[in-house]
Structures are given as structure tokens and as C-alpha cells.
Amino acid sequence: MEKHEIETENFDLELTLTCGQTFCWNRINGDLYGEGPSKFYTFRKGRLLIVEQKDGLIVAETDLPRQEVIEALSLHHDLEEIYSTFPEDEKLEEAREELEGLRIIQDEFFPCLISYLCSPQMQIPRIKQMHNNIAEEYGGTIEYQGEELVRFPNMEELGGASEEELRDLGLGYRAKYVSNTIDILKEEGLSISSEYLDAREDLKKLYGVGDKVADCVLLFSLEFLEAYPLDTWALKSAEKHYSFLHSDDYEEASENLREYFGPYSGYAQEYLFHAARKGIIEV
DNA sequence: ATCCAGGATGTAT
């Protein structure tokens, strides 16, 4: 594998990978959400990508081209430019200061989609557990310095799994979401509009994909940075701190929040979501 | 035991 060194500013690898936005990365030699060295891996295009941070330097080991590493970690995002589009907002600035270096990263479409199909009514560590169960059962492993690294399967590989088998991995009723969605993808394919609102409707053609899951996939994989996923945390937070934007109707609340936070609303959502979860701002 | 977790679907109104 080649080694790439990439200088970064305003990037916290540990925070970015462990905040709950991605289920596609693992910690080497430890639990992603637990203790262990700040060294992580994922697979992209079937190839291993290992990353660690040494101060302002990102060191990557991979056979992937350098540009792929940059895109995987969203190192091409200009955070100052993004921040400059935010409204003057006390809660957001508070969250942003506490979460310095948190970026929204871009995972591969298929593993991202599958993990968010598993997300309804489920806690974040358990979604990660399901993701890894699927990887261990249907993907492959590569040995790296004595440790078995798990690779998430592609659509063809996971397509062989029955609903019953997926259920046995702990997916519960979400097993049907995964197996039906893979059937749809294999039989009909899916074209996704470049327009945000249309893209969300496109994704909702998949079984088990509603507004929230669609927004997550759009934000965390397809780089629609205006997407504002409205999960229970975001809703509680919006209800408390942004009651003038809140609505019980998803589309109405979404529209209000996106109007308020601007073209990079997804970044605002991520800071507020994580701040709420960590208790930085009360919910 | 009862409740709840990054919600979505099916059905009845």
C-alpha cells in the first residue's frame, strides 16, 4: 500500500468518525465508540483505506488514489466558506465551538444506504453492530498486522442474503427493508436527480426509505449538503430552540430549517445533532 | 415488567 500525507486544517478525525454519522468506518484495534488508538479503516471500491491523524497531518495507507482519500473524508470542504453562510445563531455557534473539526464525510452509497435502512427505532451503537454483523457474514476480511479487518459486501454479495438470514443478524423488521430494497435496485436500478427535493423523492422509491433516511443518505453519501435529516434529536432540538421553525410536518419543518440555515444546512444539523446528543446544548 | 431507540409502512378515516 502507498502512503499519503495530507495537510489539513479544521479537521478532527476521531470526532468526525465517532459522532454517529457514519457506520462504514471501524477503529483498528478497538471499538469505534470505545477506547483504542485513533486509527481507523474502511473499504472503498473494494480497497482498504487506513487513516490516522498526526496533528494537522492526515496519514493514509491505501492503494486508492490520493483524491479518493480527500473525498472520503470531505477534506475538500471549505469550512470557513460553509460557516460564512450560516445565520447569526447562538446555539449553532455554541455547538460549532465545542465541535471544532467535525466534518460531514462521504461514504459509499450502498453501505451508507443499508446502514440507514437499519436505523429506524434503533440506537447508534446497535446500528453499527448490525452493519458489522452484515460485513462479517457477507463481506470479506483482510488481515492487517495480525488483525482481521472486515469489508462490507457489495450489492451482489448481499443480494444473496434472505430476509430470514438478515433477521438473524439482529436487523429485526428492518431485514425486509434491506432485502426488498436490494431487489428493487437489482431489478429497476435507481437514478437520482441532481435537484435536492427530487433526489429525496427518488430515494423514497426504495422500500424502507422515508424522508429521514433519504436525507441521511443524501447528506452522508451523495453530498447534498442542504439536506437536514429530522430525527428524534433534531426534532426535539428544533422544538426547543427553534420553535418558530418547527412543525410536525416533516416537509414543512425541513423547508423552514433549510431556509434558515442555508445551503449548508446539513452541516448545521450535524453540529446541532451532536451537540444535543452530547449534552452541549440541552434538549 | 415496561419503556424506548437517528422511523417507515399499511390501513382507515
Place this chain on the structure above:
DNA sequence: ATACATCATGGA
């Protein structure tokens, strides 16, 4: 359009 039950599973 809107309301409501239902959907698995495990941990608190």
C-alpha cells in the same frame, strides 16, 4: 392529507 397501530430487538 392526517391519525393510528404495527413492526423486532436488546438494554435500561
